[in-house]
Amino acid sequence: MTLDFSRNLHYVWALLPEITLSVWAMLVLVAGVTGKHRPGNRQGGEGDPDFGRGADLGWLALVGLLVAAFFNGWLYGVTEVGHTSMIAVDRFRLFANWIFLLAGAFAILISFSYVHRQRLQAGEFYGLILLAVTGMMFMAAARDLIVIFLGLEVMSISVYALTAFNRRDRKSAEAGLKYFLLGAFSTGFFLYGIALVYGATGSTNVVAIGASVASGTARGGFLILGIALLTIGFAFKVSAVPFHMWTPDVYEGAPAPVTAFMSAGVKTAAFVAFLRVFLVGFDAAYGSWYPIMWWLAAITMVAANLIALVQSNVKRMLAYSSIAHAGYLLVALTAANETAAAGMLFYLLVYTLMNMGAFAIVIAVSHQSEERLQIEDYAGFGWSNPLLGVFLTIFLLSLAGFPGTGGFMGKIFLLQGAVDSQLWTLSVILVLTTVASYWYYLRVAWFMWMREPASADQHAQVSAPLPMRLALMASVALILYMGIFPASALGFAQSSVHGLGALGGSLLGLAR
Numbered sequence: 128m129t130l131d132f133s134r135n136l137h138y139v140w141a142l143l144p145e146i147t148l149s150v151w152a153m154l155v156l157v158a159g160v161t162g163k164h165r166p167g168n169r170q171g172g173e174g175d176p177d178f179g180r181g182a183d184l185g186w187l188a189l190v191g192l193l194v195a196a197f198f199n200g201w202l203y204g205v206t207e208v209g210h211t212s213m214i215a216v217d218r219f220r221l222f223a224n225w226i227f228l229l230a231g232a233f234a235i236l237i238s239f240s241y242v243h244r245q246r247l248q249a250g251e252f253y254g255l256i257l258l259a260v261t262g263m264m265f266m267a268a269a270r271d272l273i274v275i276f277l278g279l280e281v282m283s284i285s286v287y288a289l290t291a292f293n294r295r296d297r298k299s300a301e302a303g304l305k306y307f308l309l310g311a312f313s314t315g316f317f318l319y320g321i322a323l324v325y326g327a328t329g330s331t332n333v334v335a336i337g338a339s340v341a342s343g344t345a346r347g348g349f350l351i352l353g354i355a356l357l358t359i360g361f362a363f364k365v366s367a368v369p370f371h372m373w374t375p376d377v378y379e380g381a382p383a384p385v386t387a388f389m390s391a392g393v394k395t396a397a398f399v400a401f402l403r404v405f406l407v408g409f410d411a412a413y414g415s416w417y418p419i420m421w422w423l424a425a426i427t428m429v430a431a432n433l434i435a436l437v438q439s440n441v442k443r444m445l446a447y448s449s450i451a452h453a454g455y456l457l458v459a460l461t462a463a464n465e466t467a468a469a470g471m472l473f474y475l476l477v478y479t480l481m482n483m484g485a486f487a488i489v490i491a492v493s494h495q496s497e498e499r500l501q502i503e504d505y506a507g508f509g510w511s512n513p514l515l516g517v518f519l520t521i522f523l524l525s526l527a528g529f530p531g532t533g534g535f536m537g538k539i540f541l542l543q544g545a546v547d548s549q550l551w552t553l554s555v556i557l558v559l560t561t562v563a564s565y566w567y568y569l570r571v572a573w574f575m576w577m578r579e580p581a582s583a584d585q586h587a588q589v590s591a592p593l594p595m596r597l598a599l600m601a602s603v604a605l606i607l608y609m610g611i612f613p614a615s616a617l618g619f620a621q622s623s624v625h626g627l628g629a630l631g632g633s634l635l636g637l638a639r
Contacts, residue, residue, distance in 0.1 A: 252289070
């Protein structure tokens with residue numbers, strides 16, 4: 128099928144995944160307010176009738192994600208006429224959509240028992256996840272800064288609400304308020320950056336901006352200031368140091384399934400939009416923003432890993448781990464070549480699997496609540512729950528970059544991209560900080576397998592419901608597969624990034 132975006136009707140076809148999720152989110156919200164789906168009590172489990180009624184909404188939301196996935200696959204058969212429209216139908220966007228859909232599906236699967244035990248309104252919870260995924264997909268599809276901003280707001284407002292969703296928990300309310308205030312502040316930087324870029328180039332279209340910058344017609348002063356402000360906006364969303372201060376408190380206070388979702392989905396959406404804007408729109412101004420990205424990457428890797436070393440709360444440790452991984456991904460953005468960009472997509476896919484898997488185990492250990500979050504609480508966990516212990520060990524090893532896991536291959540591809548651009552110092556920092564990260568990841572594994580529990584029944588109530596077990600088994604299988612046989616996923620990522628460079632008309636892939 129060929130789409131000519133001079134005809135507005137064709138935007139409907141190009142946005143079928145996003146339209147599907149928007150409609151489905153409203154359907155889930157409406158279904159959730161019926162008497163049949165009232166929140167259950169705190170003590171019930173999988174056999175409780177109230178649990179089943181709430182789970183129905185979760186499965187309904189998953190069906191919506193499957194329908195959106197079908198339309199996303201269908202778009203591979205669509206060809207654009209011209210490549211300057213506001214909405215892109217390229218493989219880069221479609222690859223990113225798979226990650227968003229995966230993050231949304233995993234967030235729902237690991238939250239069934241949590242939503243029931245915490246007596247959360249299931250319809251609102253799952254509907255907001257679908258709306259957040261919709262905003263992420265708009266950010267990946269946008270070739271216009273205004274559309275990126277709209278997608279950013281749809282995603283952000285949904286995640287703000289999810290962060291403060293547990294009204295009975297003061298930490299959740301505090302985290303939601305903090306995230307909202309700082310997020311609104313960073314959005315102001317982003318929006319003002321868009322205005323300055325428009326003033327410098329006369330357009331908000333990323334391809335037109337790239338053409339203006341390459342031709343030298345852009346106003347230099349406005350352009351540099353606009354790039355700086357956009358960088359601040361994106362850096363906040365990816366949790367780059369020094370714009371990371373919100374991350375540990377928000378990750379700790381938010382409901383654990385929401386923390387898992389935002390650590391993977393929000394970060395992926397921000398990096399995907401970050402990459403398209405800077406490598407297509409500002410590629411010709413690479414010399415101006417390269418120093419900013421270099422220092423952001425270096426400081427983020429070093430600071431986050433050093434602070435993570437002294438954390439005793441598992442959620443805060445994973446929060447600083449998330450910041451460190453943002454630093455690794457910023458190395459790919461700094462390298463600004465096709466190898467690094469493909470490595471970024473591969474790494475984002477693997478990171479979604481291993482980080483959400485780790486948070487799923489945290490939810491199980493905390494008894495589907497916000498308890499037992501200290502590293503000492505994991506003493507003896509591996510022996511009392513061997514399968515979950517092995518799964519968490521695999522996730523931690525992959526996060527650390529241990530050979531044989533997807534996390535190791537992801538770091539290798541990021542390093543290859545950095546070496547291609549001769550970023551030797553950043554490459555060394557990446558390797559050294561990765562080695563340092565082994566301490567805090569393996570510290571949790573050491574407590575699981577080498578320490579005795581405080582009491583014989585310390586982990587007696589730990590359980591993983593069937594939906595969570597499905598997500599965990601899928602995550603482990605994919606992490607090990609991509610660690611041993613990475614060629615297919617990497618080839619898929621490379622073809623997606625190659626399409627971005629070709630359609631955008633940028634210098635993506637040329638030697639720096």
